[in-house]
Amino acid sequence: xxxxxxxxxxxxxxxxxxxxxxxxxxxxxxxxxxxxxxxxxxxxxxxxxxxxxxxxxxxxxxxxxxxxxxxxxxxxxxxxxxxxxxxxxxxxxxxxxxxxxxxxxxxxxxx
Amino acid sequence: xxxxxxxxxxxxxxxxxxxxxxxxxxxxxxxxxxxxxxxxxxxxxxxxxxxxxxxxxxxxxxxxxxxxxxxxxxxxxxxxxxxxxxxxxxxxxxxxxxxxxxxxxxxxxxxxx
Numbered sequence: 001x002x003x004x005x006x007x008x009x010x011x012x013x014x015x016x017x018x019x020x021x022x023x024x025x026x027x028x029x030x031x032x033x034x035x036x037x038x039x040x041x042x043x044x045x046x047x048x049x050x051x052x053x054x055x056x057x058x059x060x061x062x063x064x065x066x067x068x069x070x071x072x073x074x075x076x077x078x079x080x081x082x083x084x085x086x087x088x089x090x091x092x093x094x095x096x097x098x099x100x101x102x103x104x105x106x107x108x109x110x111x
Numbered sequence: 112x113x114x115x116x117x118x119x120x121x122x123x124x125x126x127x128x129x130x131x132x133x134x135x136x137x138x139x140x141x142x143x144x145x146x147x148x149x150x151x152x153x154x155x156x157x158x159x160x161x162x163x164x165x166x167x168x169x170x171x172x173x174x175x176x177x178x179x180x181x182x183x184x185x186x187x188x189x190x191x192x193x194x195x196x197x198x199x200x201x202x203x204x205x206x207x208x209x210x211x212x213x214x215x216x217x218x219x220x221x222x223x224x
Contacts, residue, residue: 030209033212040218042217048210048212090154097142098159099156101153101155
């Protein structure tokens with residue numbers, strides 16, 4: 001099936017630092033979504049992107065739908081302890097009902 | 112709205128046992144799906160349904176059955192559990208609009224010994 005390459009796999013950062021993660025694919029996607037998963041819970045939607053080139057913010061989070069439609073990035077500014085978790089990108093290829101998920105980026109914030 | 116509700120939260124099975132993971136949503140979503148989450152593998156689609164009476168296979172359907180007799184419920188059945196099915200299972204739903212995002216339940220952690 002389709003694959004999304006999400007990087008990095010994990011990040012160890014200091015509180016207050018900015019964070020950047022991205023997903024790439026060899027296929028074109030119509031939709032890019034970014035989710036966050038806290039321990040013991042299901043993924044929660046952070047940002048949804050529907051057009052190539054779209055740049056969307058949600059508080060300290062900013063995500064972009066790449067103009068080639070094969071990539072997306074998520075930035076978190078001025079990280080805080082509650083940002084800890086696993087971040088997933090997900091995309092929908094044209095004509096498909098389901099989403100393809102990346103393998104996740106583990107964000108760990110060191111005191 | 113309660114959103115997507117999964118039961119049980121935890122389950123331990125012996126190899127060969129059968130069980131059903133329950134999923135219910137109260138958002139009148141047409142689309143429902145089951146994913147499994149394994150370390151280093153992300154979320155992989157098991158089965159999905161675009162409406163009552165319609166189901167289809169995802170990426171990893173073997174060993175699992177589903178049915179969709181109502182819009183609200185989408186149970187996942189393991190007919191003969193195997194240790195390879197030890198995982199965390201997530202149910203997710205969305206509207207029928209292709210671009211609408213998935214809403215996830217809080218998961219069922221299954222261990223097969």
